[in-house]
Amino acid sequence: MVTTLADDRPEIELMRSARFRKDREGEWKRLADLVAHVEKRGLSGLSFDESLELTALYRQSVNSLSLAREISLDQALLHYLESLTTRAYLAVYAPRTTLVGLVGRFFKTGAPQAIRRSWLHILVATFLLFGGAFAAYFLTLSDPTWYYAFVPGGLSGGRGPEASEEFLRNALYGDNAGSVERLAAFSTQLFTHNTQVSIMSFTLGVMACLPSGLLTFYNGTVLGTFFAIHDAKGLAFDLFGWLSIHGVTELAALIIAAAGGFRLGAAVLFPGQRTRGAALRHAGRDATKLALVAALMLLAAGLLEGFGRQLITDLWSRIIIGWSIGGMWLAWFVLCGRKRQVKI
């Protein structure tokens, strides 16, 4: 309204900063309109010309702001320009990815590439898990009371060294959870247990890998000692089948989560040329993908466990289903997201 008044009156000599504002006010207001439009409708709500105009006006407002800081002492104007430029900056530099694109990229390239880059950490986690398993297996074979040192009370469900072969066989093949309720509850309980173990071994990796390593090793010992007591009754292969259907996926998830933790821990221990914070952020890019893959696999394992294990009781079909699903995971990790070789 000031400017309209000015048009009616004879031209008054204004000071430099006031002239500056008068000359550019129109552009700023147009930019404010465009930004408001984008925030309501999104960038796709603009026409081609309008989006060109938006970026051009944004750059002009950045220019105005930097100039105003030099020539103007009008605080209201400085605040306005700063707010306007910030809003425009946020509108212009908005995230470019769409949801579908993001999910697609994760499955096609992001996740398998991150897994392949972390091969060493996965290998270490695998050795730790199976190292723990072998140690506990031989310890428990030589002295069955080791079992109680490794297995927490809640997990075994009465399957200890003193359990009879009959009982163990029943637990492996028995139709003990007939109702849907028990199935679902059981699955959720185990699902959350393993999720927590994975989250722990992932996050604790930051503390120089040590807690993650111990946790992975310990999980291995539970596995090993379980095998030992079944082996003593001649049921090792049956346990293998019982575990295969979901365990292949689930143990792989544990290993991958631990490997993610190792990536973080390795960044803290050996930051290289970066600062520790920067190294952690860099490793975090892959580690997050590993964590997401692990979460996805745990979800799949939970489903397999809830429905597959109780419904499919034949030994060989358990093994085939479990390991073919494992093979599918492996194929995804190894084959997906490879760059095409360019021949020269």
Add this chain to the structure above:
Amino acid sequence: MWPFRKKDSETARRKAIGRARKLSDGLEKRLQIIPPEGVPLNIRLAPLGQRLGAQVVDTLVTFIGAAIFVALFAMSFSTSWNLISVVAALTFFLIRIPYYIISELVWNGRTLAKRWLGLRVVSVDGRSLSAHQIVVRNIMKEIEFFLPLTYALAGPSQHWSFSATAWLWLLVLLIVPWRNKHNKRIGDIIANTAVIMDPKPVLLNDLVSTIAMKPGVTTDARFVFSSGQLDEYGRFELQVLEKVLRSSAKSTSGTWAKQQQYLKEIVERIVQKIDYEEQIETKDHRLFLEAFYSAQREHLERRKLLGDAREDKYFKEEKTGEETS
């Protein structure tokens, strides 16, 4: 003698800087972002209370979403409470995690509650917020906040040391953003993001042009100030005067007398400081201040262009301090 003088100018400088900062920052934490264009932007960070509020509202939103789903499930299948509670826990879990990621991705760093409260997640490095950053900060929220919370509230079914650790964990998590320079929680630190208040651009009138339009100010040259008289004040005082003029311009009739008294005091202080000889009538107080503001601003802006930026009225002492030291 000079150590005393130096100390004096030093305290004066500190005082002035403290005041200036109070004025320009309003006692709020700010974040400086440098966009690719290279001009730094100073943005107000979101206060912790607002962020906690947004978190509570978002938790409610996801909880209600899960509750509707579970209610539909219970109505259509009508099974036992046991199963329903399992489904409820799973649904809440499976709705919660994607909700934050998807909403912050689609609405450029804003969940529903952040939209309502005017908050926004930004990337500190001055580039656009990447999907990776959004995923990281929200997965860390799961580990930072929801996991210990479930342990803390799990009750007597577990060993007491578990809940004690969980409460300690939560306490540490509250301390981290409180002590952090940019109110970042751990997820923000890892993802290199910060939560800001969405700035609202409001364009106020240009005081100088408004004053120039008034008859009898510049045209008559009623109040004239010599350059010596304009050498007393700096940027800080000018902007305080700007605030006074803006707030008194829109004051209502109820506070009219109070405003007049206020203006009178300011006029007296200025007249005394700059040795203005003429007597100023009460009805002209505002006119005088406006004229002084215009003249002072023009003078200071010109000095600044010539490389002589004056931060506040202590600028002379600062200069002598620099010379002696």
